[in-house]
Amino acid sequence: xxxxxxxxxxxxxxxxxxxxxxxxxxxxxxxxxxxxxxxxxxxxxxxxxxxxxxxxxxxxxxxxxxxxxxxxxxxxxxxxxxxxxxxxxxxxxxxxxxxxxxxxxxxxxxxxxxxxxxxxxxxxxxxxxxxxxxxxxxxxxxxxxxxxxxxxxxxxxxxxxxxxxxxxxxxxxxxxxxxxxxxxxxxxxxxxxxxxxxxxxxxxxxxxxxxxxxxxxxxxxxxxxxxxxxxxxxxxxxxxxxxxxxxxxxxxxxxxxxxxxxxxxxxxxxxxxxxxxxxxxxxxxxxxxxxxxxxxxxxxxxxxxxxxxxxxxxxxxxxxxxxxxxxxxxxxxxxxxxxxxxxxxxxxxxxxxxxxxxxxxxxxxxxxxxxxxxxxxxxxxxxxxxxxxxxxxxxxxxxxxxxxxxxxxxxxxxxxxxxxxxxxxxxxxxxxxxxxxxxxxxxxxxxxxxxxxxxxxxxxxxxxxxxxxxxxxxxxxxxxxxxxxxxxxxxxxxxxxxxxxxxxxxxxxxxxxxxxxxxxxxxxxxxxxxxxxxxxxxxxxxxxxxxxxxxxxxx
DNA sequence: TCGAGGTGATTTGATGCGCG
DNA sequence: CGCGCATCAAATCACCTCGA
Numbered sequence: 001x002x003x004x005x006x007x008x009x010x011x012x013x014x015x016x017x018x019x020x021x022x023x024x025x026x027x028x029x030x031x032x033x034x035x036x037x038x039x040x041x042x043x044x045x046x047x048x049x050x051x052x053x054x055x056x057x058x059x060x061x062x063x064x065x066x067x068x069x070x071x072x073x074x075x076x077x078x079x080x081x082x083x084x085x086x087x088x089x090x091x092x093x094x095x096x097x098x099x100x101x102x103x104x105x106x107x108x109x110x111x112x113x114x115x116x117x118x119x120x121x122x123x124x125x126x127x128x129x130x131x132x133x134x135x136x137x138x139x140x141x142x143x144x145x146x147x148x149x150x151x152x153x154x155x156x157x158x159x160x161x162x163x164x165x166x167x168x169x170x171x172x173x174x175x176x177x178x179x180x181x182x183x184x185x186x187x188x189x190x191x192x193x194x195x196x197x198x199x200x201x202x203x204x205x206x207x208x209x210x211x212x213x214x215x216x217x218x219x220x221x222x223x224x225x226x227x228x229x230x231x232x233x234x235x236x237x238x239x240x241x242x243x244x245x246x247x248x249x250x251x252x253x254x255x256x257x258x259x260x261x262x263x264x265x266x267x268x269x270x271x272x273x274x275x276x277x278x279x280x281x282x283x284x285x286x287x288x289x290x291x292x293x294x295x296x297x298x299x300x301x302x303x304x305x306x307x308x309x310x311x312x313x314x315x316x317x318x319x320x321x322x323x324x325x326x327x328x329x330x331x332x333x334x335x336x337x338x339x340x341x342x343x344x345x346x347x348x349x350x351x352x353x354x355x356x357x358x359x360x361x362x363x364x365x366x367x368x369x370x371x372x373x374x375x376x377x378x379x380x381x382x383x384x385x386x387x388x389x390x391x392x393x394x395x396x397x398x399x400x401x402x403x404x405x406x407x408x409x410x411x412x413x414x415x416x417x418x419x420x421x422x423x424x425x426x427x428x429x430x431x432x433x434x435x436x437x438x439x440x441x442x443x444x445x446x447x448x449x450x451x452x453x454x455x456x457x458x459x460x461x462x463x464x465x466x467x468x469x470x471x472x473x474x475x476x477x478x479x480x481x482x483x484x485x486x487x488x489x490x491x492x493x494x495x496x497x498x499x500x501x502x503x504x505x506x507x508x509x510x511x512x513x514x515x516x517x518x519x520x521x522x523x524x525x526x527x528x529x530x531x532x533x534x535x536x537x538x539x540x541x542x543x544x545x546x547x548x549x550x551x552x553x554x555x
Numbered sequence: 556t557c558g559a560g561g562t563g564a565t566t567t568g569a570t571g572c573g574c575g
Numbered sequence: 576c577g578c579g580c581a582t583c584a585a586a587t588c589a590c591c592t593c594g595a
Contacts, residue, residue, distance in 0.1 A: 009558080038559085038560070039560085039561080041560090041561085041562090042559070042560055042561080045559090045560085046558090046559080049558090062568090064569090065569085
């Protein structure tokens with residue numbers, strides 16, 4: 001057999017990407033996604049070439065025909081990424097996805113089928129479908145949690161179909177377990193989504209969403225569907241919207257969203273509808289109960305008093321139908337972050353706080369926000385283990401940003417760098433960044449350690465390696481979206497921008513200089529930040545100064 | 556030259572059936 | 576119950592044309 005190299009075409013890359021996102025796809029599913037007009041044989045032949053020639057990007061296995069037919073799938077070979085295929089994604093500096101689990105092949109194929117159905121629907125209606133895999137949207141109750149609280153089967157985002165993008169977590173109920181008890185898998189799932197709703201806006205995997213997605217449960221058997229609906233009503237404590245349907249029905253109708261096969265539970269109502277289309281206006285409107293908390297950045301010139309509710313509405317999406325809000329619909333902005341912002345120390349007048357902080361080279365212990373224990377510990381450790389010098393200003397600056405964010409009502413979180421990540425930097429003989437700050441749901445490394453210009457390329461390479469390590473070891477939260485740099489000298493800033501501009505970046509960088517930072521009364525909001533979003537090419541980006549939180553539109 | 560696409564031949568694997 | 580054989584469908588392969 002000839003083993004000629006296979007040149008990857010754009011369609012091949014699309015197939016590999018789908019396999020990375022969905023883990024496995026059947027021959028029929030790949031054909032429907034990428035060869036919708038062609039025969040099965042043509043698709044199979046290309047996959048065979050990707051599998052057996054050159055680099056051998058794919059592998060396959062057989063799921064018994066009766067098993068596939070029993071769940072309504074077209075029988076055929078099942079494909080997944082080979083180690084070469086996974087390595088290709090690592091080479092592209094993108095996560096390689098997860099390994100297939102042959103014992104759960106049918107479950108995973110049904111998840112893929114939902115993606116394929118939505119793709120076909122999007123294609124027919126000139127809409128767009130985005131998909132985030134389970135490893136991208138899994139939820140950990142706290143940064144130090146050992147295990148994920150909740151692992152949805154995937155997140156689909158349909159844009160162009162409804163006025164607001166339609167975002168749906170998928171839960172495929174493939175088990176035979178009863179739903180009744182809170183300790184059952186379904187009971188834990190429902191409680192898990194309740195917890196997710198309280199923190200979703202901090203999750204990097206849910207960036208770009210304006211509201212908490214609905215939860216779509218697909219199950220088998222009518223009685224099971226009834227039990228599932230009852231379980232949702234029984235266990236649900238928060239305003240999570242659910243849509244329930246039978247796998248068989250959803251996968252048989254031509255348009256799964258427009259067909260009246262869904263039992264809908266709106267976010268703010270304790271009722272289960274009769275079978276209706278998912279594109280039900282009232283149910284869709286109920287999703288707006290879980291809007292992303294507004295940043296209110298432009299109102300922060302005033303002290304952090306509770307803003308009137310109208311201010312919050314004015315900065316959110318334009319005029320969504322306002323459902324009747326129950327007390328637990330959404331945390332009130334003033335309560336963000338979850339723990340109430342502490343009162344400033346009596347020695348510091350509230351009006352003087354920002355100015356004082358920015359003029360203080362080393363943060364006095366009494367001004368460190370006591371509730372931010374991680375950062376407090378970090379600063380305290382640094383101050384106690386070595387003399388406070390320039391190396392500690394990074395932590396001080398982090399604390400300043402943290403305090404400003406709390407003062408203006410932006411949700412913040414701090415997580416020290418995980419030990420394996422710290423070891424990576426140590427191994428590369430580079431000072432590690434202190435940790436990861438999450439501002440308004442966007443996580444970022446805070447880094448202030450550019451002592452020498454020569455170390456810049458190594459440092460950028462270290463972040464690339466860290467991105468792989470982060471994915472491989474499944475650190476929480478997901479890999480921070482941005483890396484914030486405060487560059488000590490103008491010449492180092494210039495060198496950094498030149499280096500980063502010339503590189504194909506996988507990390508989003510936002511950088512400023514020490515001078516600009518210290519001279520700004522409110523660095524968080526000032527236009528002192530140069531944003532260098534990740535991109536696959538070396539195309540230069542504008543280095544015009546922007547506010548730090550402009551990142552939401554930059555990448 | 557290489558890949559896409561079409562067609563038909565061959566191989567492979569699952570299944571059913573009969574026989575000892 | 577185990578074995579061999581027949582049958583069928585799916586998978587695979589070979590060879591072709593066409594077009595970029």
